Amino acid sequence: MPLKTRLLIAAAPVGLVILLVGSFTLDQVASAGEVARNVSAGGVALGGLGQEDAAAALRAYEDRLLAPLDVRIKNTRFTLDPVDVGVGIDEKEIVAEAMRQRRDSGLIGRFLGWFSSFSDQRELDVVVSVDDASIEATLDEWELAAIDDAAFEGGVQIVNGRALPDYPRAGEGIDRVQGVRLLAVAVRSPERATVVVPTRTLQPELTKDAIDEATDEANRLIDGTVTLTAQDPELEVVFPAEDLAAAFTSHVEQQSGPAVVQGFDPAAVERIVAQFRDQIEQPPRDARFVINDDETVTVEPSRSQTVLDVALVVEALEEAALSRDNSGEFPFAFGREPRFTTEDAEAMGDIHRVSAWTTEYTAGEPRVTNIQLIADTLDGAIVEPGEEFSVNEFVGQRTEAKGYVNAPMILAGEFVDDIGGGVSQFATTIYNAVFYGCYEDIEHKPHSYYFSRYPEVSEATISWPGPDVRFRNNTDAVVIVDTSHTSTSVTVKFFGNNGGKECERELGTRHNFRDPPTTYEADASVDPNDEVVVSSGVQGWTNDVKRLIHNPDGSTDVEEWSWTYSALPRVVRVHPCRMPDSSEECPKQVPDVVGRLQSVATTRLENAGFSVAVGNPVRTDNEDLDGTVAEQSTTGFLPVGSTVTIRIYEFVPPKNG
Numbered sequence: 001m002p003l004k005t006r007l008l009i010a011a012a013p014v015g016l017v018i019l020l021v022g023s024f025t026l027d028q029v030a031s032a033g034e035v036a037r038n039v040s041a042g043g044v045a046l047g048g049l050g051q052e053d054a055a056a057a058l059r060a061y062e063d064r065l066l067a068p069l070d071v072r073i074k075n076t077r078f079t080l081d082p083v084d085v086g087v088g089i090d091e092k093e094i095v096a097e098a099m100r101q102r103r104d105s106g107l108i109g110r111f112l113g114w115f116s117s118f119s120d121q122r123e124l125d126v127v128v129s130v131d132d133a134s135i136e137a138t139l140d141e142w143e144l145a146a147i148d149d150a151a152f153e154g155g156v157q158i159v160n161g162r163a164l165p166d167y168p169r170a171g172e173g174i175d176r177v178q179g180v181r182l183l184a185v186a187v188r189s190p191e192r193a194t195v196v197v198p199t200r201t202l203q204p205e206l207t208k209d210a211i212d213e214a215t216d217e218a219n220r221l222i223d224g225t226v227t228l229t230a231q232d233p234e235l236e237v238v239f240p241a242e243d244l245a246a247a248f249t250s251h252v253e254q255q256s257g258p259a260v261v262q263g264f265d266p267a268a269v270e271r272i273v274a275q276f277r278d279q280i281e282q283p284p285r286d287a288r289f290v291i292n293d294d295e296t297v298t299v300e301p302s303r304s305q306t307v308l309d310v311a312l313v314v315e316a317l318e319e320a321a322l323s324r325d326n327s328g329e330f331p332f333a334f335g336r337e338p339r340f341t342t343e344d345a346e347a348m349g350d351i352h353r354v355s356a357w358t359t360e361y362t363a364g365e366p367r368v369t370n371i372q373l374i375a376d377t378l379d380g381a382i383v384e385p386g387e388e389f390s391v392n393e394f395v396g397q398r399t400e401a402k403g404y405v406n407a408p409m410i411l412a413g414e415f416v417d418d419i420g421g422g423v424s425q426f427a428t429t430i431y432n433a434v435f436y437g438c439y440e441d442i443e444h445k446p447h448s449y450y451f452s453r454y455p456e457v458s459e460a461t462i463s464w465p466g467p468d469v470r471f472r473n474n475t476d477a478v479v480i481v482d483t484s485h486t487s488t489s490v491t492v493k494f495f496g497n498n499g500g501k502e503c504e505r506e507l508g509t510r511h512n513f514r515d516p517p518t519t520y521e522a523d524a525s526v527d528p529n530d531e532v533v534v535s536s537g538v539q540g541w542t543n544d545v546k547r548l549i550h551n552p553d554g555s556t557d558v559e560e561w562s563w564t565y566s567a568l569p570r571v572v573r574v575h576p577c578r579m580p581d582s583s584e585e586c587p588k589q590v591p592d593v594v595g596r597l598q599s600v601a602t603t604r605l606e607n608a609g610f611s612v613a614v615g616n617p618v619r620t621d622n623e624d625l626d627g628t629v630a631e632q633s634t635t636g637f638l639p640v641g642s643t644v645t646i647r648i649y650e651f652v653p654p655k656n657g
Contacts (some may be wrong), residue, residue, distance in 0.1 A: 001053040007480065011474050035095075035101070036101050039098050041097075041098060041123070042190075043060075043123075051095055058095065060498075064190035065189075066081075067190075068192075069082065069613070071183070071194070072193070072194055072195070072197070074146050074199060084134060085134040085138065085187060086129055087129065087130055090127070094124065097124055101122055108255055112349070115451075135180050135183050136176065136178075136180060138183075139176065139179050139183075139197070141175060143174050147171070149171045150171050151201075151202035152168055153168050153205065153206045153258045154167050154206045154211040154260070155251065155252055156218045156260065158222070163215050164215065165208075165211045166550060168206050168207070169204065173199060173202035174197055178197070204258075206260070206273075222244040225239065226317060226321045226327065227320075228313070228320060228328050228331055229327070232301075232303055233303075235330050237272075239272060247264040247272070263318045264317055264318060266314050270308075273308065279306055280332065281305075283336075284302075284339070286338045287299055287338065287341055287344060287345040287643070289480055289495070291482055295493075296352075297352060302340065304335060305337075306333070306335070307335045312331040312332075312439075313331060315331070315525050348476060348478060349477060349497045352497065352635040353493055354438075354494045354495065354496050354498050355434075355437035355503075356492070356493040357432035357436065360488055360489045361488060361489065363488050364487075365422075366407040368403060368487075369405050370421060370422045371422055371426050371485070372485045373404060374395055374426050375484070376485075377395050379481065381394060381481040382481075383478065383479040385477060387470070387472070387473050388471070388472045389470065389473065392462065397464045397465075398419055398420025400419055404419065404420040405420075408421050420464070424447065424461040424462050427461055427469045428461075429491070429492045430469055431444050433492040433493065434471045435458055436503050436504075437496070438498050438502070438503040439475070439479065440473075441471055443467070443469065445460060445461055445467040447461045448461075448566050449565060456507060456543055457544065457562075457563045458507075476497070476499070477497035479494055481494065482494075501551055501552070502550045506548060507545050508545065509543070510539060510543050511542055512542040513568060514541070516536075516540070517567065517570070518537070518570045520579050522573075522579050528577055531574045532572065532574075533570070534569040534572065535568070535569070536570055537566035537568050540564065542562065544560060588637065588639075590610060590636060590638055591636050593646065594629050596628060597629075598628070601629045605646075609641060610638065610643065611643040612646060613645045614646055614648065617647060617649065618647050618648070618652035619649075619650050619652045621650045622651070629646050629648060631646065
């Protein structure tokens with residue numbers, strides 16, 4: 001054989017392999033995202049279709065499955081809608097399974113799958129869902145319509161509010177096993193042909209005694225008023241006997257042998273309890289600490305959101321109706337959990353009084369109204385573990401609309417009247433509860449001046465928007481702020497659990513004394529040569545206070561604060577001309593010239609710097625007074641140059657002299 005021929009023969013298999021590989025590669029690229037060749041499901045060809053087209057083809061197949069089915073029972077025809085018995089397929093899962101066909105892992109596996117696709121047809125099973133229980137229920141309805149002398153398992157009927165027996169009877173009936181099987185097979189096929197459901201003579205399985213027993217139970221269910229109650233939330237729902245009879249249901253179930261099942265219709269029960277829905281459905285409630293009169297603290301339990309669940313109510317109603325006293329507990333379904341549960345509260349340990357402080361005031365003053373109002377506002381405030389608490393933020397601005405009144409306060413070092421004045425006494429009271437409770441001080445500011453009713457340095461003032469009293473709950477338990485007041489005092493108590501810490505106060509020695517400055521007040525009624533001391537003033541000084549925090553392990557932490565009290569000014573009233581910044585010349589006192597000769601009086605007044613005016617004379621029959629001053633306009637203080645008017649006696653002899 002020539003060499004050329006031998007080379008051509010040898011090259012033929014190689015060329016074939018190259019051709020196959022090339023075809024495989026091109027086909028794989030071209031069919032990417034499509035179902036492989038010769039793949040079908042339920043007789044529906046899916047090969048070469050993309051996912052959406054394959055799903056559409058399967059939906060068309062499902063539409064054929066959902067076509068109505070003609071059914072005949074004896075001489076009566078019925079139409080079965082497959083949707084009513086749950087017929088359906090899962091197109092997505094079938095398409096996904098089709099896409100996995102002939103796509104083995106590895107290049108060789110994919111090549112072999114591709115090669116076999118030209119001759120190998122792959123048919124996938126289509127799983128059609130069917131609800132046999134729905135078919136059974138449908139046959140129940142059709143049996144009543146198609147068979148006149150149907151077998152009857154018996155039952156219970158209500159007549160005039162009483163349950164009466166309806167005893168079992170033999171008769172013709174659908175062959176249930178065959179009927180369910182035939183219909184289940186028929187609806188799983190897209191082909192439609194009339195299905196003939198067979199019947200046979202049936203004997204009831206229930207006995208007369210079973211029906212009598214069910215009747216007795218039915219009368220127990222409806223023979224009296226039933227009451228369901230609950231404590232949290234508090235509720236009482238009464239079901240009158242006539243409502244129970246109207247809501248009563250009874251039927252025979254065939255599962256695992258026939259049995260009379262009776263109770264109350266959920267829809268009817270829901271109509272009865274609908275009027276109580278607002279009482280039944282309550283939002284979640286957080287656990288709450290309750291301070292008792294003896295200052296012990298108990299936990300009011302939390303509760304989840306309560307929701308009406310009619311199925312639970314029906315179950316409880318049936319149980320209560322069969323009970324000896326026709327009563328029971330109203331059941332709730334539960335929704336959202338509370339934010340703060342009973343378990344959360346109990347995990348905080350023993351909640352008790354940690355600290356308390358009382359300050360006193362004079363009854364009836366306007367400031368007392370403000371102190372008591374801010375105390376009432378803060379009563380019951382809760383400070384969570386780790387939370388920072390601000391009195392100003394909690395109470396807000398003190399306004400007339402909130403009930404605060406005008407009362408004295410210190411503003412920028414001056415005593416003024418303002419709405420809400422006096423609440424700094426409450427600030428001192430709560431600050432000392434913080435201090436002795438060993439809680440973390442964030443912000444406080446003592447008064448500018450010292451008041452003996454407050455503990456030195458360990459006191460605080462408050463105004464809007466500042467200064468403020470602010471502290472942090474640096475414990476693992478809540479802080480409950482408990483306030484109270486009488487006509488002469490206000491008290492703040494902190495309830496919590498600070499881990500067993502105890503705090504005491506250590507006051508230092510006053511130092512850095514400062515004498516009070518003198519403040520002058522102008523008063524024109526004051527003699528220019530005199531002054532009236534209104535207040536003698538108080539020295540200012542600096543002092544320190546330590547908080548000794550005794551820990552349960554025996555160690556002690558020390559915190560220290562220092563404060564300088566301003567000297568309370570000495571207040572003096574003087575004539576306006578004696579005010580330190582006055583340029584006014586002081587008035588002079590007018591000399592008393594009454595009784596002096598006119599010439600002498602005039603000289604004295606002029607020498608004192610006053611002008612003299614002479615008024616109308618004053619007549620007298622006393623010759624010794626003639627020419628002397630009878631009256632002058634003032635002996636008080638007048639500016640220099642002012643005019644003083646005098647009147648002179650004029651002798652008038654008696655007519656009979």
